Amino acid sequence: MPQGALAFRDFRLLFAGVVLISFVMPMQYLTQVFWVQQHYPGSEVMYVGLIGAARGLAMILFGLLGGALADRLERRALLIATQVAALAINAAVAVLMLAMPLGDATILPLLALTFFAAGNMAVDLPARQAATPAIVGMAALPSAITLQMVAQQVTFPLALPLVGYLNDHLEPGQVYALTLLAWVAVLPLLLALRFRSRGTGGAGDGVLRNIRDGLAYTRREPTLFAVVTIVLAIQVLGMPGPATLGPSWMRNVLGLTPTQFGFMAMTWGLGTFAASLFFFWRGHLPGRTATLRAAALGFAAGAIVFAHSRFVPLTAVANFALGFALVGTMVSSTTIAQRTVQEHMRGRVMGLFPLAMGLAMVAALPVGGAAQLTSLQAVFPIMAWLTLATVALVLLAARPRPLPEPTR
Template sequence: MDPLAARRGGQRATGAAIRRALPDLKALGHRDYRLLWSGQLVMNALMPLQFVTGLLWLQAAAPEHLRLLLAGLLGATRGGAMLLMGLVGGALADRLDRRHLLITTQTVALTANALIALLLLSGGLGGISLAAFLLLSFVAGGAMAVDMPTRQALVTELVPREHLANAIALDAVAMQVSLPASLVASGLLIDGLGFGGAYACGLVGHVAVLLALTRLRPHAVRRPVAGQTSFLRSVRDGIAFVRRTPTVLWVLVLLVVVMALGFPPVASMGPVWVTRVLGLSPAQFGWFAATWGLGALAASLIMTTVGHFPRKGWLVGLGAIGFAACVVGWGHSRSVPLSAVLNFSLGALLSVTQIAARALVQRIVPHTMQGRVMSLFMLNMAVAQLMTAPVGALAQVLTFELVVPVLGWISLGLAVGIVLMRADIRRAGTAGAVL
């Protein structure tokens, strides 16, 4: 063989291997999706500031005997808003101009969060300030509950079908790429600017999204056809579609079970666990929490390269089981290094599960049902947030150290049982589908 030809062949093979290993960015070749993605990148980099700051403010300002209860109440407030407004938001996304709807939700969220920042700047925690904080958190959470399914439905309009799985994975990358730095910055900003100043920094994210939305070309966004059905009938149609589609139904059930039992102790109340049980300061918590973001980012980048992988059902099932197993480990660990490894794994496995589930479902659901069905998938996060209240109450009575591992074992048992019993999940995506 010609040595020169052999060397060139080896170089081509090496180049092909490198290209396969790099993240696939083809969905970013579409201008309007790129604009939407860029705004989302900035917003997701700054939103953790608001979540962490609000929770740690409650922990710092509340009496010791109420701290876990109030942390749970805050999560339940957000979850209630997501549950109440999620279904409504999905129906709106299938009936109204999605771009205009997103501009409205971002404006409402910006206003509510600006008022929360002023509240945190004004002073300590009292009855009136607590009620105002929870009410504004409910409004902001409700706005984002409408925003999320609308944004997910809009993506299907901005990229062709063959690039949809890649766009979904890139959405996850936008959520995770700045998360490690954001979580580190949250502790440092709280120390440097106080709770109100740190919370106010998150407002820039809403402004970035609004600027991106105003630059979308109107002709790139198809206006959904409302049809002749009533609003309530539209919601019922979305629920009926999920009930008669076993793959969608059981993927949703699996996500709800794992998130309801596993997410509250490790994420919603994660800052409380890390500061109370592991004994880290707010600044140290930021560095520790970055491990979740690094795991989620790594998994999201990997998922951009496996959009062709057909066995998405197995990814969903194994990801959910792995996440629940890590919750068990989290509940038993008192070692900061081991807990950091588990936190990395939790972020990675949850990202794999959520990305695979969304890619699987959005290939099944017709365009006219996207908003309603994706709003039902928000139920897993809504239920997870609502469960924060009973988890906080149980932890206040029985101790955090007892409640968390018990929840982990229950979620692991249920996840394994659902995946083993439901072939709908295991077979999903294997019938020649290119997801």
């Protein structure tokens, strides 16, 4: 049954922490976007792209490192350390946004702190994913993955209208500072964890050797290679438009106010929420390769509609479909990867998922630059059709095989 993962005390604590962090993450990113729009209106698209690129570059660099650390260190201690660092970094970001000590040049240290915050998150993600089988076992792993997605997505539609409302009534720096309250609860939850899970691979070698071995292992394993390639195609080509640069599209092309944007963005969150509940109740679907194929093609189709629509209700439907399909892609790809990978490589393989997210964010910089030189209306359709073409080619060339049902 899907509820099986909740029977484990440590998973319930981890689950609660994911809910809190997932609530503040979209609030932090969108508040930074509103801060840029307020203080740098003439360079908004480029600076939003730079924020995305800083986050993405950090996730590329630290995702591989985080995967190697998750295979070398005690994972509970690593999770606690990353969240202590997250609190410190985000507090510094709030101070910069409130005080602007360097005037217009404040964007430079803010980009640097954004880089380190994303890098810290890229270390946290593979450690959390690699620790999950040690907490719940392999039989309950699919439900645990789905529940973590539910924890992330149930908060998403709630956070977006709130962040729009708060930024209509408070300064962005004040809103960002409010998000720090989440760690008042997150840190005690992590400190209460009892499980121990030490990585079993690569401790005798250097970290760079660990990273190389993880990449080589993924390339040799056909199912893992196919799954990672599909995720990369969705993240790098599909995500920069509607996700990273979506706020600028909705403000500048559709003409929405911050509050209206919050409700429009909520449709993406509703799509992710609906998908999370769907896969929670249909727990046998995430491990099927047909689910991954359908979700990847569905995301590409949603991106095409989003890019061509100027009719707000149709854009809302496309945004809902994008959120639904993205969850389907990530739940199925993560489940298949977790059930395929050998234990001594688990952290390094799971570290490729934040790397894919990082590549999506870095891709926002050239996409944002091209949109600054031409227009968002010209660039978004090109990216959407490239997404469909690339996903179709990948699905024809790479066919991940179905997996047997796991045992405890």
